[in-house]
Amino acid sequence: MNWKIEEAQQKFSEVIDAAVAEPQLIYNQDKVVAAVVEIEIFQEFLAWQQQQYQPSLADAFTQLRQLCAEENYTIEIPDRQDRFNPFVDSSYCSSASTYFSNAKHS
Numbered sequence: 001m002n003w004k005i006e007e008a009q010q011k012f013s014e015v016i017d018a019a020v021a022e023p024q025l026i027y028n029q030d031k032v033v034a035a036v037v038e039i040e041i042f043q044e045f046l047a048w049q050q051q052q053y054q055p056s057l058a059d060a061f062t063q064l065r066q067l068c069a070e071e072n073y074t075i076e077i078p079d080r081q082d083r084f085n086p087f088v089d090s091s092y093c094s095s096a097s098t099y100f101s102n103a104k105h106s
Contacts, residue, residue, distance in 0.1 A: 002027060008034075 001018055005028045008015050015024050019036040026034040068075060 001025075004028075005033065 001022070002025045003011075003015060005026055008024075008026045015026075015036050018024050020038050023041070024036040025032050026036065067073075
């Protein structure tokens with residue numbers, strides 16, 4: 001059954017009783033703002049939601065930081081080293097620009 005928010009406030013015990021039979025939708029200006037459902041349906045939803053959760057990479061790093069803190073372990077990160085980058089290397093760029101300029105004139 002659908003309820004306007006004001007009516008649901010006035011007849012709250014009726015809303016709760018009716019939720020045993022079917023979900024009760026509460027509207028505020030033609031927009032659903034709440035649903036009252038029996039506890040078993042809500043618990044099933046929570047179980048389903050928990051199954052859908054997949055930890056992210058950020059979650060994995062958070063767990064790693066916590067483990068390192070608990071074990072008093074420090075991760076040593078080596079200094080960064082530059083590596084060959086063909087997009088920045090000047091000899092590659094000049095030969096590529098020569099190639100593309102010759103290809104335009106062909």
